Structure formats: C-alpha cells, structure tokens
Amino acid sequence: MSKTTSPASPVMRKVAEKDVSSAMAIAGHPIHAMAVHFPIALAIATLGVDVFYWWTGDPFWLRAGLWSAGFAFAFGVAAGLVGTAELLFVPGIRSRAASWTHAIAAMMFISICGMNWVVRLAEPSSVLPLGLGLSVLGAIFTGLAGWHGGKLILHHGVGIMVSDQE
Numbered sequence: 001m002s003k004t005t006s007p008a009s010p011v012m013r014k015v016a017e018k019d020v021s022s023a024m025a026i027a028g029h030p031i032h033a034m035a036v037h038f039p040i041a042l043a044i045a046t047l048g049v050d051v052f053y054w055w056t057g058d059p060f061w062l063r064a065g066l067w068s069a070g071f072a073f074a075f076g077v078a079a080g081l082v083g084t085a086e087l088l089f090v091p092g093i094r095s096r097a098a099s100w101t102h103a104i105a106a107m108m109f110i111s112i113c114g115m116n117w118v119v120r121l122a123e124p125s126s127v128l129p130l131g132l133g134l135s136v137l138g139a140i141f142t143g144l145a146g147w148h149g150g151k152l153i154l155h156h157g158v159g160i161m162v163s164d165q166e
C-alpha cells in the first residue's frame with residue numbers, strides 16, 4: 001500500500017492545508033459525483049444513436065438522438081451548477097489549478113452538448129454529418145472532463161477527505 005507523504009513543494013503544502021470536503025453533499029456523499037454519470041452516459045449514447053442512424057437510415061434514431069442530446073445537455077447543466085458551487089465555495093477546491101482545468105473541460109463539454117441538441121431541434125436532418133461530428137467531439141470532451149474530474153478525487157482527495165468538523 002502506498003504511503004501518504006506531505007507534498008515536496010511549499011506551494012502545494014500551502015494548498016494542502018485548505019479544506020477539500022464537499023460543500024454540496026447528502027450525508028457526506030458529494031452530489032456532483034452522483035450526478036455526472038447522467039451527462040456522460042447520455043453523451044456517449046448520442047454518439048451510438050448517430051452511428052445507428054448513419055448505418056440504418058431509420059428515422060427512429062433521429063428522434064432518439066434528439067432526446068438523448070437534449071437530456072445530455074440538461075443533466076450536464078445540472079451537474080455543472082453543483083460542480084460550480086463546489087468550486088466557488090470550497091477553498092481547497094478553488095485553490096487547485098486541477099479544479100479549473102476540469103471546470104474548463106466540463107464547460108466545453110456542456111457547450112458541445114447544447115450545440116448538438118440545438119442543431120437537431122432546428123434541422124433534424126443535420127445529424128449527418130454535423131450532429132455526428134458534434135457527438136464525436138462531445139465524447140472526446142466527456143473523456144477529458146471525466147479524466148480531470150477523477151484526478152480531483154483520486155490525486156487530490158477532493159470530496160473524500162474528512163474535515164476537522166466531522
């Protein structure tokens with residue numbers, strides 16, 4: 001098992017002094033971590049649905065893509081609002097560069113999801129190639145945002161460290 005050591009850099013030692021326990025939690029369970037599964041799953045599902053439409057030409061997949069893209073965006077906004085509250089209210093989260101990297105990747109992801117939904121609403125046939133391209137981009141940014149979000153938990157102990165008050 002790895003041993004926990006204090007960071008070598010004096011800057012990181014200063015950052016590590018700040019509380020990183022979640023401000024938006026239910027019985028100690030961070031709401032953001034529970035919420036992010038929905039936009040991630042729906043964005044990947046939208047890509048799958050677009051590939052099926054490309055493959056079969058069945059308009060059922062156009063309707064399915066409209067709904068999954070819309071809900072990916074809506075759940076992304078909801079998860080993003082909770083994540084933003086964590087970022088702004090928790091000093092140990094706010095002061096970590098990794099939190100801002102994650103937030104930027106996540107906001108890009110949400111914007112792509114929004115665009116992917118709106119182009120379908122405006123013109124359903126725009127799925128090929130525009131919607132499919134946005135779904136591929138969305139899947140890439142899901143990975144980027146999720147990777148950096150995971151780093152906050154696994155590398156920085158954000159949301160899982162027990163604070164002095166508990």
Ligand code: HEM
Nearest residue numbers: 030032033036080083084086087103106145146149150159
């Ligand atoms: C847009 C604003 C967002 C901000 C400011 C933000 C901020 C945060 C913060 C502070 C954490 C640490 C855990 C916590 O305190 O709850 C986190 C974790 C995480 N975030 Fe975000 N987030 C945002 C949006 C998103 C979105 C849209 C996704 C979906 C791709 C996402 C995916 C993740 C993942 C996967 C984790 C790790 C959760 C775990 O492993 O349990 N975040 N985020």
